[in-house]
Amino acid sequence: MSAPTLRDVAEAAGVHAATASRALNPETRGMVNTDTARRVIRAAESLGYRPNPFARSLKTARSGTVGMVLPDLTNPLFPPIVRGVEDVLGPAGYSALIVNTDNDGDREKAQIGSLQSRQVEGLIVATALLDHPLLHQLHDQGMRLVLVNRRTEGLEVPSVTPDDATGIELAMRHLAGLGHRRVLHLAGPQRTSTGLLRARAYEDAVRRLGLVEDTRLVEECLQWSEDEGAQALRRVLEQQVEFTAIVAGNDLIALGCYDVFAERGIACPEEISVVGFNDMPFLDKLRPPLTTVAIPHYDIGLEAGRMLLESIEEPRRFPRSILLPLSLTVRGSTAPPPAVAPHG
Amino acid sequence: MSAPTLRDVAEAAGVHAATASRALNPETRGMVNTDTARRVIRAAESLGYRPNPFARSLKTARSGTVGMVLPDLTNPLFPPIVRGVEDVLGPAGYSALIVNTDNDGDREKAQIGSLQSRQVEGLIVATALLDHPLLHQLHDQGMRLVLVNRRTEGLEVPSVTPDDATGIELAMRHLAGLGHRRVLHLAGPQRTSTGLLRARAYEDAVRRLGLVEDTRLVEECLQWSEDEGAQALRRVLEQQVEFTAIVAGNDLIALGCYDVFAERGIACPEEISVVGFNDMPFLDKLRPPLTTVAIPHYDIGLEAGRMLLESIEEPRRFPRSILLPLSLTVRGSTAPPPAVAPHG
DNA sequence: CTGAAAGCGCTAACAA
């Protein structure tokens, strides 16, 4: 008493399996008499027929799955993106397979290999580095790719990224408006497009707004993490560089600053202001609530999903890239600088 | 120039496809001459052979996928569980398909239906209600299930849940030790096992510790959400019930309390102490840092993955259920009660 | 230990 097959349905409806197949598939239903179609559909329903996806995939060489390559799902940045992707993929009949790379190239290679074994029809990649041979290689092999959040240099594939430059500009204007003149940028990893673009935008803004230029006012974090953020800030503090505000590469780095503040008894925002980037959940409940650049995570997911579907359905299209607009969410971690700069 | 098939490998190795199949599959490799096997394997490698999973699945009727049914991936509780599951499933050759129900029964039904269409070999379910006919139905149909976090009454399937009762006991002892006598429980939904077990544990603890018993000191939240937590607390405050501490059903509910404190100018922990449940990320950075019951999320995922694999490989085994031990993480949201209770 | 042959359930030419 196993699951009913297409033949069972066909028999029940008194037609050939091929006809049943055509009737059941909306794409080919037009080829079949409306009445027969109805009869077949009814038979399928009454038998509780479910098409066997393996037989179909074996025949069509299409899997109905795509891969999502993330650094780490537990980073709160990603779940909303995943939901966005699934909300457009699901209705189109696709499912997403999620893998985590933990920022490890070997692991990434292995994980993507396993996705390829599962015959994913495309990849949504959130782990792109500026220099990322693996992605070039995949693209050359004909794998359909959509990049989210970050991009790879010289790789001609669609991407959905936040407008990093404008985001930083917003943050810098806000700080300058409060009277800050010496702003520290705790930059993200410079081998990522986001890290680099944000650092460049910081430098542009410094110049444009007439703030103090000082190479010691940029410190790179080696990871987008709380811990690396804290370490970077400690390095800067040890150098006795003077500053009254921090623009962090992202929220996690900003959280690392909070740790250092606690550890050294620094008052935020009274002594030092901080701006984050991403607007992760629950930032409004921090001590102090973090001012940050807000990103439309869910929309990034939606767009990325749409792009991947497009490139599956219309492979020869020229890659389109989207820059999503950002906004600044001002909370309690930014204030005018103290009368006398306390650090330096 | 399409991907090499098993026949290509067989030809290259000078054997029949059937032999190649046996050589390549570790399970059946014993049936074949060691040398031939080696030759086949080498041929496969040099051709870059990747077995077609659809052909295999079509033949074996096994998909190598399982479903994960979550309320909402953006709840920070779930990503670590997902990672735990994937870390045991991946090495065993399985992938997980994640769906979100948003606590909507219809959506749940649809999503699970789509997982069934994809022939998942089992389901890890985090959306269980105490009374959950759909799960009974799935179980009756022979679907392999593992419940995480929450359970369903009278459903004989394996489960991995936190030891809710002990967790609440820990929280209550801590508060009683600080001198609190009137403790409010903002309970989670009573149609979930976690909500109910925690509420019962609260009542037990009140009695055991000799605290004040008062039915108005338990208020149910209709969802495990910040917003519902806030609303529940507002209802209690309006009734002028006296209390000096809150044990929240989970961290999100506790966060809702923070909102109400801010809105009404209530000092935490000076006027009211709060304890959460789950130990979500970043709770240490809240204002004040939240004291909470810590759950080993990742381990829950690991165990659930293992259980599902077991029940796939050894279907007739008696369902085993695991209760994971918890601990209390004391932070800044709990303190001795004020000299005179300010509320009531 | 290896080969031959059949078939998992579906779809897509092709023919009628």
Place this chain on the structure above:
DNA sequence: TTGTTAGCGCTTTCAG
């Protein structure tokens, strides 16, 4: 519009 036929790539009897 419908049926016939063949085959996607693999595994698994069954012979040898």
